[in-house]
Structures are given as structure tokens and as C-alpha cells.
Amino acid sequence: MRSPIYVALDTPDIDRAKAVTSAIRNHIGGIKLGLEFFAANGPAGIKEMAALGLPIFLDLKLHDIPNTVAKAIQALRPLEPAILTVHASGGRAMMEDAKAAAPIDTKVVAVTMLTSLDDSDLHDMGIAGEAHDHVVRMTELAREAGLDGVVCSGREVKAAKKIWPDGFFVVPGVRPVAGNSGDQKRVVTPADALHSGASIIVIGRPITQAEEPDLAARAIEATL
Numbered sequence: 001m002r003s004p005i006y007v008a009l010d011t012p013d014i015d016r017a018k019a020v021t022s023a024i025r026n027h028i029g030g031i032k033l034g035l036e037f038f039a040a041n042g043p044a045g046i047k048e049m050a051a052l053g054l055p056i057f058l059d060l061k062l063h064d065i066p067n068t069v070a071k072a073i074q075a076l077r078p079l080e081p082a083i084l085t086v087h088a089s090g091g092r093a094m095m096e097d098a099k100a101a102a103p104i105d106t107k108v109v110a111v112t113m114l115t116s117l118d119d120s121d122l123h124d125m126g127i128a129g130e131a132h133d134h135v136v137r138m139t140e141l142a143r144e145a146g147l148d149g150v151v152c153s154g155r156e157v158k159a160a161k162k163i164w165p166d167g168f169f170v171v172p173g174v175r176p177v178a179g180n181s182g183d184q185k186r187v188v189t190p191a192d193a194l195h196s197g198a199s200i201i202v203i204g205r206p207i208t209q210a211e212e213p214d215l216a217a218r219a220i221e222a223t224l
């Protein structure tokens with residue numbers, strides 16, 4: 001079975017992205033390319049990475065009016081990513097139009113609440129309730145809008161799966177025991193994320209910033 005680990009290649013340097021991918025390819029199920037990579041390398045860079053033969057998770061976290069998001073996704077169609085992200089806070093119509101514009105085999109998933117935020121950030125934004133409630137609410141909305149799944153932290157994935165048993169659940173913000181959480185606030189271990197119901201886990205810096213990414217990926221894999 002394919003590894004549930006998607007590595008987040010957050011770098012503008014395509015040669016570095018390729019080198020890390022080659023070093024760890026036997027321990028991962030796919031590669032996630034986000035804003036940093038896309039801003040530097042564009043669609044041509046995504047195609048170059050896709051040529052390495054691993055599934056591509058294109059994490060652009062689109063968030064705009066429905067027409068703009070749909071047109072952006074139409075422009076991305078030739079890239080045929082396995083997974084594509086939008087923000088659930090863009091609303092129901094935006095998510096419906098995003099799904100309609102995406103290639104049939106692309107899983108469109110909605111970010112419910114960034115793992116870099118916590119209850120106090122929600123409060124600052126004027127959103128009532130706790131992270132858990134907000135994630136469940138956004139998951140419900142994404143399901144109703146016809147998406148394939150959501151992105152949430154490992155702390156909420158069990159509750160999200162409960163209301164959407166056949167949803168696809170992406171869990172970032174995972175850290176090995178004693179790992180440095182950096183800017184992430186809602187963190188769990190890779191094994192806990194999977195046991196709680198994650199379909200895939202996204203791991204960036206604990207692998208990419210390790211002295212030997214290969215060993216780091218292998219060590220994480222061994223805990224799953």
C-alpha cells in the first residue's frame with residue numbers, strides 16, 4: 001500500500017525539491033506543492049515535478065469570489081493534480097463552483113481552519129466557539145457543497161470523519177514526538193493523526209529541514 005505521507009516541498013528551489021523527492025520517494029505517497037513553490041516556478045514547475053511520477057497535491061488554498069476561483073481552477077486543469085485545496089471560508093457557492101471546474105479525478109478539499117490558529121485566534125477574528133466546533137461546521141459545509149474532503153488538524157479529524165464517514169481527510173501540522181512545532185498550534189503526532197482517521201498526513205519541515213531527509217522520513221514511517 002502507498003504511504004499516507006505527503007511531503008510538503010515548501011521551497012522556491014525546484015532543484016532542491018527534486019533532490020528531496022528523489023531521496024525520500026520510497027517513503028512517501030505523494031508530494032505537496034504550495035504557494036511558495038508555485039509563485040517561483042508556476043505551472044511549468046508543477047509539470048516538471050509531476051514528471052517524477054508521484055501524485056501531486058497542489059495546495060494553492062484558493063479563496064475568492066466563486067467566478068474567480070472557478071476560472072483559476074479551469075486554468076489549472078491541464079495539471080490534473082490528485083488533490084487541490086480551497087478555503088472553506090470562501091463559502092458554499094465558491095466550493096460548489098470550484099468542484100465543478102476541477103478535473104473529474106482531482107480531489108477538491110477545503111481548509112477548515114489553519115493548523116497555525118487556535119481558539120484565541122478565532123476569538124480575535126470574531127468567530128464564536130472553539131476550534132473543534134468551527135472545524136465541524138466547516139466540514140459540514142464542504143460536504144454539502146459536494147467537495148471530496150477537508151483539511152483539518154489531527155485534533156478534530158475524528159469528529160469530522162464522524163459526520164462524513166466517506167470523506168477524504170488531509171491532516172497537516174503533524175510532528176514527531178518532541179518535534180519543534182514552529183508556527184503550528186494544533187499539532188499531533190503522525191501516528192495519532194492516522195489513528196484518528198486521517199486519509200493522508202502532510203509533513204514538511206520535519207523531513208525537508210532534516211540533515212538527512214531520507215532518514216527522517218524513514219523514522220516517521222516506522223512510527224505509523
Ligand SMILES: O=C(O)c1cc(=O)[nH]c(=O)n1[C@@H]1O[C@H](COP(=O)(O)O)[C@@H](O)[C@H]1O
Nearest residue numbers: 008059113114115151172173202203204205
Ligand atoms: O493545506 C495545507 O496543506 C495546510 C493547511 C493547514 O491548516 N496547515 C498547514 O500547515 N498546511 C500546510 O501543511 C504544510 C505543513 O508544513 P510543516 O509545518 O513544515 O510540516 C505546509 O505546507 C502548510 O502550507
